[in-house]
Amino acid sequence: MLYFDHCASTPPHPEVIRTLVEVMERHYANPSSIHRLGLDAGRLLGGARELMGRLFGTTSEEWVFTSGGTESNQLAIKGAAYAAKHRGKHVITSATEHPSVREAFERLAADGFEVTYLPVNDVGMISIGQLQEAIRPDTTLVSLMHVNNEVGTIQPIEEAGKLLRQHPGISFHVDGVQSIGKLPIRLREWGVDLFSGSAHKLRGPKGTGFLYVRSGMRLEPLLGGGGQEGGLRGGTPNVPGIVASVKALRMALESQQERAERMRALRTRLLLRLQQLPELIINGEADSLSVKQAPHILHLSYPGMKPEVIVHALEERGIIISTKSACSSRDERPSEVLLAMGYPIPRAAGGLRVSFGDEHDEATVDRLAEALEAVVRLLKPLERGITSK
Known part of the structure; x- marks a missing residue:
């Protein structure tokens, strides 16, 4: 075939599969445990997070590991909107977003938020002018897809980030699931506050994702629990999946x-x-x-x-x-x-x-x-x- x-989805790279199996066999302990095996697993998890920071020119603490692109998008959108609802309940996205983003905004609308859906032209691109016109004093979040998952249109993320720098009260989320590992990504330069990615789109394993959360950003967690992932995602981390995913990402970025x-x-x-x-x-x-x-x-x-x-x-x-x-x-x-x-x-x-x-x-x-x-x-x-x- x-x-x-x-x-x-992509076929996992053979080296990624080998890494996944090796970590599953050798580092099965809970990384939160205080015994030696737990500490070893914790060091592996910390090393993967440090590598994420180096790959994108951020700090390691600004990366949260999730179950995939959908969770990363939902945590970014709902987490940012709910955390800032005391300042305003107006949010902005485009008319051509992924279902995981669209559902998140529909949920916000059901909870009393007002959502503006930016129109697109015949190639699927938003207008920065229309984005500027949509911004209001009570706007707290803008979420845009970097690369459209159906037609492949690249949105003007850099220009949007430049505009939103003039509005420091607005968080900027980018769904990068279809761009990470394929196009240059400059989180700091573009003024991105939240950036979602998924490992199985770049020859990594399913069930693992990434979310960049700029230092200082406040998010309401979707999953409470034991305080893992900086308190933003409870539950035992998927150490084998995370280590293999970061390896897949490193390999994708190198080529x-x-x-x-x-x-x-x-x-x-x-x-x-x-x-x-x-x-x-x-x-x-x-x-x-x-x-x-x-x-x-x-x-x-x-x-x-x-x-x-x-x-x-x-x-x-x-x-x-x-x-x-x-x-x-x-x-x-x-x-x-x-x-x-x-x-x-x-x-x-x-x-x-x-x-x-x-x-x-x-x-x-x-x-x-x-x-x-x-x-x-x-x-x-x-x-x-x-x-x-």
């Missing part, structure tokens, strides 16, 4: 630029092949050289055709792609992201996502293009039958 669904350039070239190659298929329409930014587009994601639509039909037809040919966010891929409703970008329902309901990984090269991309061409030829008569009804 050729796997082109890296935005949903980040080379991998990004290679994936951008592969995306361009696939785009050129798809130009021969007028039935398939590119969603978001079609120019692979654009700074608005992540290098590892290509999103397209076959208007009028159910995307799961194409997904299964490709799977029969040994190729795996997806429709939209894995969290909502079984939902047959049109993509909320594509609808927010102003696309008509047939286009928004026919979305397909291709996301590249380390194992791909020109030959595998050519095989994907050939399979797409064959599937379109197969489905073309069916399309005519659908549109004539």
